[in-house]
Amino acid sequence: xxxxxxxxxxxxxxxxxxxxxxxxxxxxxxxxxxxxxxxxxxxxxxxxxxxxxxxxxxxxxxxxxxxxxxxxxxxxxxxxxxxxxxxxxxxxxxxxxxxxxxxxxxxxxxxxxxxxxxxxxxxxxxxxxxxxxxxxxxxxxxxxxxxxxxxxxxxxxxxxxxxxxxxxxxxxxxxxxxxxxxxxxxxxxxxxxxxxxxxxxxxxxxxxxxxxxxxxxxxxx
Amino acid sequence: xxxxxxxxxxxxxxxxxxxxxxxxxxxxxxxxxxxxxxxxxxxxxxxxxxxxxxxxxxxxxxxxxxxxxxxxxxxxxxxxxxxxxxxxxxxxxxxxxxxxxxxxxxxxxxxxxxxxxxxxxxxxxxxxxxxxxxxxxxxxxxxxxxxxxxxxxxxxxxxxxxxxxxxxxxxxxxxxxxxxxxxxxxxxxxxxxxxxxxxxxxxxxxxxxxxxxxxxxxxxxxxxxxxxxxxxxxxxxxxxxxxxxxxxxxxxxxxxxxxxxxxxxxxxxxxxxxxxxxxxxxxxxxxxxxx
Numbered sequence: 001x002x003x004x005x006x007x008x009x010x011x012x013x014x015x016x017x018x019x020x021x022x023x024x025x026x027x028x029x030x031x032x033x034x035x036x037x038x039x040x041x042x043x044x045x046x047x048x049x050x051x052x053x054x055x056x057x058x059x060x061x062x063x064x065x066x067x068x069x070x071x072x073x074x075x076x077x078x079x080x081x082x083x084x085x086x087x088x089x090x091x092x093x094x095x096x097x098x099x100x101x102x103x104x105x106x107x108x109x110x111x112x113x114x115x116x117x118x119x120x121x122x123x124x125x126x127x128x129x130x131x132x133x134x135x136x137x138x139x140x141x142x143x144x145x146x147x148x149x150x151x152x153x154x155x156x157x158x159x160x161x162x163x164x165x166x167x168x169x170x171x172x173x174x175x176x177x178x179x180x181x182x183x184x185x186x187x188x189x190x191x192x193x194x195x196x197x198x199x200x201x202x203x204x205x206x207x208x209x210x211x212x213x214x215x216x217x218x219x220x221x
Numbered sequence: 222x223x224x225x226x227x228x229x230x231x232x233x234x235x236x237x238x239x240x241x242x243x244x245x246x247x248x249x250x251x252x253x254x255x256x257x258x259x260x261x262x263x264x265x266x267x268x269x270x271x272x273x274x275x276x277x278x279x280x281x282x283x284x285x286x287x288x289x290x291x292x293x294x295x296x297x298x299x300x301x302x303x304x305x306x307x308x309x310x311x312x313x314x315x316x317x318x319x320x321x322x323x324x325x326x327x328x329x330x331x332x333x334x335x336x337x338x339x340x341x342x343x344x345x346x347x348x349x350x351x352x353x354x355x356x357x358x359x360x361x362x363x364x365x366x367x368x369x370x371x372x373x374x375x376x377x378x379x380x381x382x383x384x385x386x387x388x389x390x391x392x393x394x395x396x397x398x399x400x401x402x403x404x405x406x407x408x409x410x411x412x413x414x415x416x417x418x419x420x421x422x423x424x425x426x427x428x429x430x431x432x433x434x435x436x437x438x439x440x441x442x443x444x445x446x447x448x449x450x451x452x453x454x455x456x457x458x459x460x461x462x463x464x465x466x467x468x469x470x471x472x473x474x475x476x477x478x479x480x481x482x483x484x485x486x487x488x489x490x491x492x493x494x495x496x497x498x499x500x501x502x503x504x505x506x507x508x509x510x511x512x
Contacts, residue, residue, distance in 0.1 A: 019407060022486030025456045027407050040247065056246040058454035060478050063407075065454035067246070070489075137249035138452060138478030141357050144249075145452075201347050201359065207248040 006087040009039045018080050023070045024055075028080055029063040033175075034135050034147050036064045037211035038088040046079040046086075059136040059211050061145070097214040100179065102128065102170050104219055106190035108158075112172075116152060124219055126150040127191055132177060132215040137207065142181035142199030144209035149177050161187030168194045170217065177217075179209075225289030225372040227338075229364050230322070233282020236353035236432075237342055237362040237370070238335075238473075240273035245348055246477045252457065253354035256432055256473045256496040257333055258489065260297035260395055264337035267294045267314050274341030274373075275351040275362075279334050283325040289372055292316050292339040293323060298331025298497055299394040311393045314339075331394060331497040340373040355432045356474040398494035400505040403460060403485030407453065409508075411446045411482040412462070417508040424468060428500040432474040434461075435495050437504060441466035444482070452478045458487035460506075468506065472496060484508065 010016060012032040021027040031039065036059030043066060047054050052075055055067040068076045104124045113120045132146035149172060157173045162185060165171070169180040171188035180186060181199035198208045209215060229235075238261065241254020255261030255278055265274050277283060281300065294314045295302050302309040303324045304317055317323070325334055344351050344362040351361045362370060403417070415421070424439035442462050454477060455461070461469040461481040470487055472495075485508050487495065498504060 020404065021407060022404055022456055022458055023488055025454075025486075027453070029407060029453070055243045056252070056454075058246045058477060060453040061451035063451070063453045065456065067454075067456060136452070136478065137247060138476065139249060141245075141250045141359070142248060206245075206250075206348065211247055 006089060008085050008087055009035050009042075010084040016084060018077065018084075020073070021065060023073070025065050025067045026073070026076050026080055027063055027065050028084070031062050031064065033062055034133055035088065036060060036062070036136060037134065039064050039083060040211060042083045042086045042088060043080060046083050047076065050075065050079065052076065052079070060138070061135065097131075097216060098209060099216050099218050100170070100194050100196050101220050102192040102194050102217045104192040106170065106192045108189040109191055112153075112155065112189050112191065115155065118152075123153070123191065126153055127172070127177065128217045128219045134209050134211050134213045134215065135176075136211055137209075140181060140184055141201070142207040142209070143178060144198075144207070144211075144215075146177040146209075146215055147175065149175055155189060157187040158189060161185055165190065166193070168196070168198070170194055181207075225291070225374050226369050227285045227287050227289075227372060229283075229285050229366065229368045229370060231282060231284040231366055232364045232368075233284070233325075234280035235277050235283045235364060236355070237275055237344070237364065238278040238352050239275040239341075239350055241352050241473065242348045242350045242354070246454065249477050250348060250359075251354055251356055251474050251477055253350065253352040253357075253359070253474050255335065255352075257297055257335070257395060257493045259493045260333070260335050260497075263312065264294050264296040264335040265341070267296070267312060268292060268337050268339045270337065270339065270341050274337070275344070276335055276337035276342060277325075279325050279336060280332055281325060281327050283336065284322060286322050287317060287319060289374070290316070290318050291372060294337050295325065295334055296337070297334040297395065299329040300331075300334040301326040301329060302334070302336075328499075330499075331397070332499055333496060338372055343371040343373040354474050356476060395494060395497045397498040397502055398491055398504050401487050401491040401495070401507070403487055403506065403508045405509060406460065406483040406485040408450055408482035408484060411444050411450070412442060412484055413445060414510070416442050417484070417506055419507065422505040422507050424504050424506050426498050426500050426502045426504060427467075430500060432472055434472055434475055435470045435498070437468040437470065437506065439468075442468070442484070449480055450482050452480045453483070455479045455483070456486065458489065458492045459483045460485045460487060470495060
């Protein structure tokens with residue numbers, strides 16, 4: 001049972017709005033960053049209990065999108081509005097903290113340190129001391145946006161994105177940290193690498209990091 | 222090889238598609254699947270297949286040799302298509318014998334044809350689907366010249382024209398989109414209310430269109446607000462406006478989230494038609510105001 005002392009999404013974000021997003025989706029917008037993943041669980045549970053078939057429920061930075069069959073628009077809206085007032089329960093999965101071993105050997109480490117006016121050791125310390133939460137996924141399968149980055153590390157993206165970032169690259173940009181799950185182009189600042197597999201489509205749970213999970217980075221010598 | 226199969230002698234512009242990967246968007250996996258839902262569904266209905274059976278989505282240049290007797294059907298864009306050297310008529314399931322060569326050459330009108338087989342194509346699904354997701358590079362059945370693709374054989378369950386479920390007035394080929402009225406998107410406040418009004422409704426499909434999105438050029442769409450929108454989930458038909466002022470309409474392989482403002486959403490039937498509208502075609506786009 002969810003603990004009753006958890007706040008509701010509406011209590012955290014009084015200006016939240018619920019709007020139609022085309023014929024097949026509902027957008028719950030104006031959420032406090034980090035709340036969307038927890039609200040997703042509440043909405044899913046409500047719709048499941050009412051046997052409403054939902055297609056996808058997708059958290060993002062400050063919103064949650066519920067994709068549904070066109071005929072289910074009204075019932076989805078009803079549950080979305082009610083879910084905003086439910087307590088944001090944390091299930092067992094969300095209690096999990098994933099520890100990611102990192103070798104801090106990223107190409108951008110010296111530039112980041114210079115830009116911030118501190119030492120490389122301080123950048124590593126700031127990055128590995130924080131506790132992160134998977135706010136949402138996007139960009140590529142298994143790419144998790146990790147909220148909780150120390151404010152001192154907030155930087156805009158690189159002006160010119162790299163055409164190739166290796167799988168396992170640990171990076172920061174804006175208010176987020178992330179690990180590139182596969183080789184891809186990318187514009188984030190590379191701080192290090194991990195050997196942990198973040199994405200494996202053959203597994204039942206293909207993504208190691210899922211919305212709502214907690215994450216820590218552990219510096220490897 | 223004893224299992225029923227075909228050999229792709231020439232891939233051309235072809236991918237394997239089914240109904241895609243619903244249920245994984247929260248992990249960053251696009252829906253993918255056939256771009257023109259209507260033509261895809263029609264192919265499987267005409268064959269008596271499961272509605273999610275995999276088939277070929279092609280924009281031409283496809284040549285396959287059948288190594289089993291089967292029933293095939295071609296839907297979608299009007300294409301020059303042949304069974305050996307005889308024309309393959311659209312929307313008409315046809316029983317063919319082993320060793321026959323099927324070709325889908327050039328599109329006469331439209332962009333995508335769907336070549337389906339009784340029972341559907343067979344393979345090892347990735348996240349429950351055989352669809353080739355061009356954005357995420359999920360490719361359960363990689364096509365290359367000479368590739369072998371297995372066919373699922375089902376009982377002769379209704380395959381054939383006798384069960385054609387379309388009405389007599391149904392068009393053989395999907396029409397191009399000429400006019401679309403968008404429903405309001407989440408970021409209307411970012412744009413002038415007169416944007417996409419009657420006198421600024423003319424847009425042109427650009428060649429930078431693919432399975433991910435159709436790009437429309439026309440007018441610069443200025444923004445009233447500065448800055449960025451927080452990343453939000455994208456849906457099929459969502460119309461993004463990047464700083465360049467183009468309209469980007471999301472198709473099957475669209476990214477799961479995006480950071481450009483969404484001015485409106487195109488309805489599903491219009492997205493099907495847009496997916497069959499070739500580059501340089503003119504489209505009227507208007508925005509329904511919030512009442």
